[in-house]
Amino acid sequence: MLDLTFCLDPAASIPLYQQLYESLAGQIRSGRLHCGDRLPGKRSLAGQLAVAVNTVDTAYQMLVAEGYLEARPKSGFFVLEYVGGPSQPPQAPLPPLELPPEPAPRFDLSTGAVDTALFPFRTWGRIQKELLYAGPELLCHGHRQGDGELRRELAVYLRAYRGVACDPGQIVVGAGVEYLLGLLAQLLRGPGCTAAVENPGYDRPRTILENNGVPCRSVEIDGSGLSPAGLEESGASLCYVTPSHHFPTGVTMPVGRRAQLLRWAAAQPGRYILEDDYDAEFRFDMRPLPSLQGMAGPGGPVVYLCTFSKSLAPSIRIACMVLPGPLLERYRAAFGSYANTVSRFEQQTLRRFLAEGYFTRHLARMRGAYKGRMERLVRELEAAFGRERIRLQGRHTGLHLLLTLLDGPGEAAMEASAFAAGVRLRGLGGYYMEQAERCPANTVVLGYASLRDEEIPALAAALRRAWLGSAGGTA
Amino acid sequence: MLDLTFCLDPAASIPLYQQLYESLAGQIRSGRLHCGDRLPGKRSLAGQLAVAVNTVDTAYQMLVAEGYLEARPKSGFFVLEYVGGPSQPPQAPLPPLELPPEPAPRFDLSTGAVDTALFPFRTWGRIQKELLYAGPELLCHGHRQGDGELRRELAVYLRAYRGVACDPGQIVVGAGVEYLLGLLAQLLRGPGCTAAVENPGYDRPRTILENNGVPCRSVEIDGSGLSPAGLEESGASLCYVTPSHHFPTGVTMPVGRRAQLLRWAAAQPGRYILEDDYDAEFRFDMRPLPSLQGMAGPGGPVVYLCTFSKSLAPSIRIACMVLPGPLLERYRAAFGSYANTVSRFEQQTLRRFLAEGYFTRHLARMRGAYKGRMERLVRELEAAFGRERIRLQGRHTGLHLLLTLLDGPGEAAMEASAFAAGVRLRGLGGYYMEQAERCPANTVVLGYASLRDEEIPALAAALRRAWLGSAGGTA
Numbered sequence: 040m041l042d043l044t045f046c047l048d049p050a051a052s053i054p055l056y057q058q059l060y061e062s063l064a065g066q067i068r069s070g071r072l073h074c075g076d077r078l079p080g081k082r083s084l085a086g087q088l089a090v091a092v093n094t095v096d097t098a099y100q101m102l103v104a105e106g107y108l109e110a111r112p113k114s115g116f117f118v119l120e121y122v123g124g125p126s127q128p129p130q131a132p133l134p135p136l137e138l139p140p141e142p143a144p145r146f147d148l149s150t151g152a153v154d155t156a157l158f159p160f161r162t163w164g165r166i167q168k169e170l171l172y173a174g175p176e177l178l179c180h181g182h183r184q185g186d187g188e189l190r191r192e193l194a195v196y197l198r199a200y201r202g203v204a205c206d207p208g209q210i211v212v213g214a215g216v217e218y219l220l221g222l223l224a225q226l227l228r229g230p231g232c233t234a235a236v237e238n239p240g241y242d243r244p245r246t247i248l249e250n251n252g253v254p255c256r257s258v259e260i261d262g263s264g265l266s267p268a269g270l271e272e273s274g275a276s277l278c279y280v281t282p283s284h285h286f287p288t289g290v291t292m293p294v295g296r297r298a299q300l301l302r303w304a305a306a307q308p309g310r311y312i313l314e315d316d317y318d319a320e321f322r323f324d325m326r327p328l329p330s331l332q333g334m335a336g337p338g339g340p341v342v343y344l345c346t347f348s349k350s351l352a353p354s355i356r357i358a359c360m361v362l363p364g365p366l367l368e369r370y371r372a373a374f375g376s377y378a379n380t381v382s383r384f385e386q387q388t389l390r391r392f393l394a395e396g397y398f399t400r401h402l403a404r405m406r407g408a409y410k411g412r413m414e415r416l417v418r419e420l421e422a423a424f425g426r427e428r429i430r431l432q433g434r435h436t437g438l439h440l441l442l443t444l445l446d447g448p449g450e451a452a453m454e455a456s457a458f459a460a461g462v463r464l465r466g467l468g469g470y471y472m473e474q475a476e477r478c479p480a481n482t483v484v485l486g487y488a489s490l491r492d493e494e495i496p497a498l499a500a501a502l503r504r505a506w507l508g509s510a511g512g513t514a
Numbered sequence: 515m516l517d518l519t520f521c522l523d524p525a526a527s528i529p530l531y532q533q534l535y536e537s538l539a540g541q542i543r544s545g546r547l548h549c550g551d552r553l554p555g556k557r558s559l560a561g562q563l564a565v566a567v568n569t570v571d572t573a574y575q576m577l578v579a580e581g582y583l584e585a586r587p588k589s590g591f592f593v594l595e596y597v598g599g600p601s602q603p604p605q606a607p608l609p610p611l612e613l614p615p616e617p618a619p620r621f622d623l624s625t626g627a628v629d630t631a632l633f634p635f636r637t638w639g640r641i642q643k644e645l646l647y648a649g650p651e652l653l654c655h656g657h658r659q660g661d662g663e664l665r666r667e668l669a670v671y672l673r674a675y676r677g678v679a680c681d682p683g684q685i686v687v688g689a690g691v692e693y694l695l696g697l698l699a700q701l702l703r704g705p706g707c708t709a710a711v712e713n714p715g716y717d718r719p720r721t722i723l724e725n726n727g728v729p730c731r732s733v734e735i736d737g738s739g740l741s742p743a744g745l746e747e748s749g750a751s752l753c754y755v756t757p758s759h760h761f762p763t764g765v766t767m768p769v770g771r772r773a774q775l776l777r778w779a780a781a782q783p784g785r786y787i788l789e790d791d792y793d794a795e796f797r798f799d800m801r802p803l804p805s806l807q808g809m810a811g812p813g814g815p816v817v818y819l820c821t822f823s824k825s826l827a828p829s830i831r832i833a834c835m836v837l838p839g840p841l842l843e844r845y846r847a848a849f850g851s852y853a854n855t856v857s858r859f860e861q862q863t864l865r866r867f868l869a870e871g872y873f874t875r876h877l878a879r880m881r882g883a884y885k886g887r888m889e890r891l892v893r894e895l896e897a898a899f900g901r902e903r904i905r906l907q908g909r910h911t912g913l914h915l916l917l918t919l920l921d922g923p924g925e926a927a928m929e930a931s932a933f934a935a936g937v938r939l940r941g942l943g944g945y946y947m948e949q950a951e952r953c954p955a956n957t958v959v960l961g962y963a964s965l966r967d968e969e970i971p972a973l974a975a976a977l978r979r980a981w982l983g984s985a986g987g988t989a
Contacts, residue, residue: 054801057801097800104910105766120770121769122770124780124809133684133839134843134846153653155650158650160646163646167646168642175630178633178830179628179827179828180626180829181829208608214831218689242851291580292581293582294581294582295581298598325575329580334599335599338608353655354857354858355653356689356853356855356856368609374725376717376721377692378690378692379831380689380690380831382831383829
């Protein structure tokens with residue numbers, strides 16, 4: 040029996056037909072209206088509720104479309120059988136929904152940031168605008184590996200500046216190195232497939248590889264980078280490395296060590312090296328060193344990965360990988376139907392940014408700014424602590440330094456007292472996945488990319504106060 | 515012994531120091547220069563090669579940085595031991611690199627396209643430009659699940675227009691439904707986990723689930739959508755469905771069937787329904803029907819997925835999913851450290867587009883245009899073939915129709931003759947992963963989104979010529 044006591048509220052933000060639909064659907068679900076019941080005619084109900092006939096009609100049509108009612112020609116609307124869902128639909132409680140934002144420290148020396156003031160707003164914005172009005176074809180799906188014109192520019196750039204040996208057809212563009220690593224893991228995993236990762240090192244690759252079904256073993260980093268003996272012992276068939284600039288120690292892998300890695304890969308079929316060239320653009324003393332991939336050649340066992348997170352901005356999600364031939368075939372078989380994950384407007388903006396020479400000029404400008412900042416940081420730290428109290432490593436490349444405080448109070452105490460003084464930084468031990476006891480003592484990682492130059496003296500003074508208990512002055 | 519017979523070419527695009535570096539590195543790798551050999555002094559070599567001292571210095575520093583040379587203070591540069599890579603580095607041949615582009619047909623009735631002329635270029639471009647200049651914080655990493663302001667707008671929209679019951683904290687934004695489905699598969703896979711997929715249906719979800727380690731079983735679609743008996747028999751613990759508008763048959767799942775699916779999910783812990791609401795915005799006869807997720811509630815066993823590929827553009831890669839509580843916790847544990855895959859500029863452009871009311875106006879405009887196009891296509895096809903020769907299904911929602919040609923020559927012949935007449939379309943049988951013999955005969959899928967209205971009569975005439983052998987006129 041239809042209950043007409045409910046109220047329709049013409050002032051509510053929910054339209055009247057929706058309110059009526061919900062009331063009627065609720066009465067059917069609750070069993071108040073039964074299978075076979077005939078609903079009032081549309082005019083009659085509209086009159087009773089003082090709403091337009093159209094309102095009733097729309098609600099009835101929705102109920103028909105959803106399967107609550109059946110419309111029988113010339114006789115009206117009848118309730119269909121409703122066998123309900125679970126009487127108590129399982130309602131698991133929600134976890135705390137949003138984590139409260141951390142308060143921003145006065146000085147942020149974490150390593151993921153860049154100097155946003157260096158972003159080429161004007162050029163990027165102009166190209167973006169021109170592309171939006173250039174024609175509608177950029178709204179359609181593009182090539183699944185990434186737009187062909189972008190991949191051609193990337194191949195030219197990677198060959199000239201990173202010594203990468205590749206054809207545009209080997210390049211896959213994707214929304215971040217993490218996404219691309221996930222695809223690689225899916226391609227390469229299988230019985231017996233394990234990956235060696237660097238210890239200390241960046242923990243994200245390990246998380247991604249393991250989430251995608253590739254177990255990881257950590258292999259120690261010595262003064263030349265990943266240890267070949269450790270790699271051999273690990274039994275791994277994949278090896279994730281950052282040879283240009285090991286994260287976070289800053290070691291550049293010498294050519295002899297690179298050759299050893301290539302020999303390791305050549306010793307058994309199916310071995311691959313995943314070379315993450317995450318910040319090699321920022322080599323201050325010379326042109327960046329050629330990639331390991333270039334040494335191996337376009338068909339060699341190296342997958343080259345790089346990102347534009349540091350050279351443009353972390354929020355513009357463009358990365359790419361260069362696949363050797365056999366993997367390219369497997370990639371196309373497995374993922375050939377996947378849509379590309381990067382907006383074509385941003386792909387094409389980057390394409391023109393590269394093709395028109397803006398990118399290399401932008402890099403030169405960033406490199407100059409970052410080099411100046413690093414040198415100033417070194418000077419101010421040496422002045423604040425005295426050269427004999429600290430050791431600084433990693434001044435040739437990248438966007439972070441390692442600082443060791445001789446006779447310091449231990450890494451944890453250094454982190455904590457820096458934090459209390461308004462400086463967010465992380466100890467080197469935090470990057471050890473295993474064997475943290477091998478970590479050099481009293482050593483912290485200083486990411487300087489997002490510092491403002493003029494605040495560097497205050498930062499150095501804050502660290503000195505935090506760690507030595509008194510302000511300023513050389514020791 | 516150093517070979518000085520090589521040529522440095524000042525006119526080449528490769529800088530001189532790079533040319534010199536490559537020659538010297540090559541001589542060390544080839545064994546012409548031996549471990550312990552002393553290189554000529556910088557001035558002396560510069561004189562012999564007629565280049566600047568700086569050029570030699572840069573090349574030497576690169577060789578030192580790479581580990582080819584050692585610089586001994588006050589005595590010069592000495593060759594280090596070089597134990598080469600594999601003598602014949604494995605060089606697998608590259609597969610054919612770029613597939614030749616397919617020639618564009620005169621009429622493209624495939625289902626992935628949209629009408630790019632409807633894209634709101636002006637508003638989108640203006641918001642984008644304002645955001646670029648609004649401040650540098652959009653260059654930094656945002657929230658890993660997607661910008662909070664965007665998720666708040668999405669929650670409001672999904673609640674109001676799709677009946678989705680959710681808090682912004684349950685939403686995860688990502689670069690396409692495919693990417694999000696991949697994450698879901700990684701979260702949910704495990705021993706005994708299999709997924710039911712629709713047959714006929716969209717093949718991509720199956721590919722993604724299987725690539726991510728979730729085996730799939732296909733379950734038949736009847737007149738009300740996915741068969742609950744088939745689902746039960748499949749032994750699956752996950753169920754991928756398109757209840758609002760089954761792809762490609764166009765069936766809308768009635769409420770009773772939805773309740774059956776929810777009962778299936780409630781019957782065992784760990785069962786989940788993945789509801790892909792890929793084109794529900796385009797319901798022509800009424801407001802889109804509420805989602806299955808809304809029926810289950812925010813903690814129920816449904817993951818809701820939707821994309822902006824059809825409502826904005828396929829090349830703007832924004833999709834989202836709404837996770838029930840238990841999955842949200844697992845998501846954060848597994849993927850909490852992953853960077854979001856969507857550019858923050860595009861996230862924020864969409865956020866303002868939603869918040870300022872443009873999106874619902876844009877949808878209304880698209881819905882009007884697509885409805886008019888669908889109706890015109892129906893009229894022209896009925897005029898060209900006669901109402902008794904064809905049956906058209908799927909006129910209430912979505913961007914495609916099913917056409918059945920009574921007494922037709924078979925689906926394959928229809929596809930081929932249409933293609934010869936300049937019309938790209940796909941037979942319904944192509945969407946059957948199994949049991950293709952159950953496919954209704956002579957039925958093809960007509961995606962009309964990217965047709966131009968004025969070409970519809972010519973398209974109908976082309977199909978008539980292709981399938982009936984004579985042009986125009988009712989039969």
